[in-house]
Amino acid sequence: GENVEQHPSTLSVQEGDSAVIKCTYSDSASNYFPWYKQELGKRPQLIIDIRSNVGEKKDQRIAVTLNKTAKHFSLHITETQPEDSAVYFCAATFSAYSSASKIIFGSGTRLSIRP
Amino acid sequence: GAVVSQHPSWVICKSGTSVKIECRSLDFQATTMFWYRQFPKQSLMLMATSNEGSKATYEQGVEKDKFLINHASLTLSTLTVTSAHPEDSSFYICSATPPGQGMGSPLHFGNGTRLTVT
Secondary structure, eight states, X not given: OOOEEEEOSEEEEETTSOEEEEEEESOTTOOEEEEEEEOTTSOOEEEEEEETTOSEEEETTEXXXXXXXXXEEXXXXXXXXXXXXXXXXXXXXXXXXXXOOEEEEOOOEEEXXXX | OXXXXXXXXXXXXXXXXXXXXXXXXXXXXXXXXXXXXXXXXXXXXXXXXXXXXXXXXXXXXXXXXXXXXXXXXXXXXXXXEOSOOGGGOEEEEEEEOXXXXXSSOOOEEOOOEEEEEO
């Protein structure tokens, strides 16, 4: 079935330390893996994404790695700051129709940065 | 670019009434839009895929007769929650992807609609 598992559900790190969130997906045909950040009461915001033809992607303090063989991907946030506190969702595409794949979300990780 | 607008942002209705939520792509045409529901402190659950000019495709466990989806134009999809009950209270959010970006593209979300059924 279509499934994305995400761990941990909550994560608390000291400001300045790194945070890692891990996800696994069920469909080996999935080819796109976005990460979203959601603040309370707001819509999810895309923070980084990776396609299946790439193993790693970095954007300043944020990086994502993908292991297609193991079907897992991870989000790495370095030098964490208070504004990084939010809920983070991983997601993966599952083929549905010719025009657009549907995106299924993981269960989310509530990240708290301790000052 | 790629702006998705959703209206209303919040609505309170009485049990048994129906509520319509609109999702518009403002600067692109969207043949496909997605409707998600998010309960407090939970993930976004895909409810259905809205297809312009044809029937929506519903995810398993989502009642199509309760959640009516209409995608009559390339820029507008509507979700109508019929005979709403308190358990339908949730955050409903639509999304779309600009065409031509191929398989696997970022979703652009509307601001969401917080529905409260009393």
